[in-house]
Amino acid sequence: MINNIGEQRFNITPLGKELLEKGPLPRYINGWNFHQITSLFWERLSLLVQVVSNLMFGETRYIPIQKNKEVHNWLKSTLKEITLPRLEMGSTVYFELNNCFDVGKEVDPSLVVFRLTGFQQIGLTPLQVAKQLNLDFHDYQIGFTNTLHYLIQKIKDEGNQLKILPYLINDLMQDDELTLTSRKTQRLLNQGYTLDMIANIRHLKLSTIEDHLVELTLNIEGFSIEPYVDRELQNKILEISRRTATKQLKLIREKIGTATYFQIRLVLAKYGDR
Secondary structure (H helix, E strand, C coil): CEEEEECCEEEECHHHHHHHHHCCCCCCCCHHHHCCCHHHHHHHHHHHHHHHHHHHCCCCCCCCCCCCHHHHHHHHHHHHHCCCCHHHHHHHHHHHHHHHCCCCCCCCCHHHHCCCCECCECCCCHHHHHHHCCCCHHHHHHHHHHHHHHHHHHHHHHHHHCCCHHHHCCCCECCCCCEHHHHHHHHHHHCCCCHHHHHHHHCCCHHHHHHHHHHHHHHCCCCCCCCCCCHHHHHHHHHHHHHCCCCCHHHHHHHCCCCCHHHHHHHHHHHCCC
16 A cells, blocks of 8 residues: 655555545544543543443442553542532433534444443453454554544533533643643653653653653743753754755664654754744
8 A cells, every 4th residue: 555665755556545535544533632641531431431330220349341540549539520410420421422423424433332331231342343343453443543532622622511521531631732641741850850760750661751751842832952952962953854854763863873863853843844
């Protein structure tokens, strides 16, 4: 479907064009803004549905579908905040999800719904859903992510019309598009911790913390990258990027052997098209 035409460069083949015309790429995939919260959003949604479903039938003995203790704690505190009567939660969650998915053929709710667990019903695994819908497993995974991203965006845009679903993302997405995990890193940075120390404190890879810094650079005006890239190196990276008309990290790094990929990403995030 694609041809390699050079160093990290590709173009689409006639077969690729034909396949795109038959089935365009999912339109709601938004990894740039949502990739860091997608898994957590799904864990919260699936646990919420399971708990509310069992609550409606008065069932208290069941195994939680999610094991993440932070998600359990989130749901406990969220249920205390929701002012609706407990027995109305099930119909409200159903009504809100149904309204969100009432978009014709733009998304397929079954990609998500078949995996939900409720009272006396266990959700299917990703492989089982793909088989049931006669989809290639990778196509299913992309469709699943597309549907979740659609739902996140829908809740974000129309949250004022919903009573329960906004709780799924209220603390994950802010108006400036910073994710919750990047905000935690920002708070530790402001307290004087180094990147290595933050990685240890948060039990995350250093590369993940570096991702957070790139996100902070992109979204916070005036965020200083000089502690990580001195001014001279910033100018060299910008000069090479402009002279070669490229933002490919590998090509820039080949010309500036002293710069790391992280430093190049920070500079490109800081100055963008400028």
